[in-house]
Amino acid sequence: MILSSILILLAGRLTDLNDQLLLGINSLAGRSWLFDSIVAFFQDNDLAKAGVIGCCFLAAWYGGKTKDGTDKRRKILIATLVAAVCVITTTKVLSRTIFLPRPEIQSQKIYRLEGNQLVEMKRIPVRIPLDETSQKDYRALLSGTVESNDLGSFPSDHAGFFLAISLGILLASRRLGLVALGWTLFVILAGKLIGGHHTPLDIAAGGAVAIAELSVIQYFARNRFSGWFDKLTGLSLRYSALSSAIIFAVIFEVSSTLTHIRAFLGLLAAMRRHVFLGMG
């Protein structure tokens, strides 16, 4: 009884802190068109957003000074890619299971289904950025357009994915990793907070998933599955032209935040519905 009361109290405090932090950072938005447009540019433009992370990854991939150094780096980076796929899968599954609309959606009057009742949710008075995309999205929201992707903001898949890759680069190359991590934190994720797309808690949870899964996979890459990763690294050196082509495709996809992979999975899902379920 006492423990549950303490937990409820702690959860309440954490939620308040989360809201205050969000509103504090979000207070930068909606004041200057130029500032909001710059922030939005780095959110919407894949090259500006994730291109830097991709460049750091490539530099780390080719930047080994000795054969052993290159081997070690590539092993870490291959494990990082595996971890990134696992992280995006986990965060996607969690965000589709845990119902928590984005803060910008929660700025509206919302009723949430709880059992057999509709309960009004606490409103978060986020400021809407003045850039064209944000204003267009806000007008769409006011006309009732709510994307299903906007209903599950916890945890942040962007935070999980880019933090996993940046931390992986950091393990391979300290200098490049710091650049990637700095870009992820101060450009990609700060933009998410300023725009009211995620709360600090969403981002912290995404980061926690990234750190946990990256640690586990790096551990397995060094110990239990070390042989497999050594083999892959060896292959990447032996067939350098082919491995360069593959790594280019992978980094291209990372830089475009997996949009093409998602489109391909969407096609698979549509095919499954069409062929197996006989729909549409």
Place this chain on the structure above:
Amino acid sequence: MKQISIAIILCSATLLTSCKLQKEGLVVMTDDSYKASIVAANKDGIGSPDGLLVRGGRFYLADEGSKSVEMWSKTDGLKILADSNHGFQSPEDLVIDAEGNIFFTDDDVGGLWELDNRGTTRLLAGKDKGLISTEGIALAPDGSILVGDGEQHKVFRVTRDGAVTEFLGKEKGITKPESMVFDDQGNLYIADNQDNVLYLIDLKREIHKLVDRQDSFSPETIYYSKGALYISDSRNGKLYVYRPNEELRVIAAFGGQLKDVQGVTVDDLGNIYVSVQNDLKRKVGTIIEISKDQTAIAKR
């Protein structure tokens, strides 16, 4: 390698199948002056209703999930008025005349069905008279019933003795007359949720397109009350209100398991009710009331 392949397949399968994990539901009030609450759900005995009407505190449901026509009220609970043993399969939409006779359509077995005020159910006009897949239904001022057919792209007039004539032919271009209603002047509104058009057929039988293929607009059910047309949109999960010479306005948006809004009706006090098919296969449904929020109005 085998283990990696299995892991990749499992990850892909999780990503693909996770698309349906979200079971929560929400209602976003785009008009702050309204509030939302649940009137009835499965615990009250209802299945997964499509057509919905409210008269004197009683709800009449064309329950597509339970394959029955039902009446529900807070005081009396649920009463099944007719079920599939009478020969219908998928009750779609319904109207009630002044004498309390209920008429309903069925898009699976077709026809126009009558449930009279003594409780007798009969097929008033069936497939043999050309009603193949009946969708929208409207009570005409002259007492006849208009029925829309989605497969033949026509609207038929059916008299009380079951005689069927063509009211609007295929050449009029209405692909799927999903829902129909007359206003107090005798004009007929038709919702076509295949072409996503809202039509008005005036007293001279001239056709006007009031809303034509607008973004995020697919009219499912329309209901006329006190100068306003209320429109549900199951594809986009929205509830609209349309008033002549005004822009189409969204009152509420529905998401998650509440997205599939089907029927819409309004009571004498102006409260709006929508039926939601949370999960048609599992016969899960909800009736939601959207009413004026006096607190929000006072705050304004």
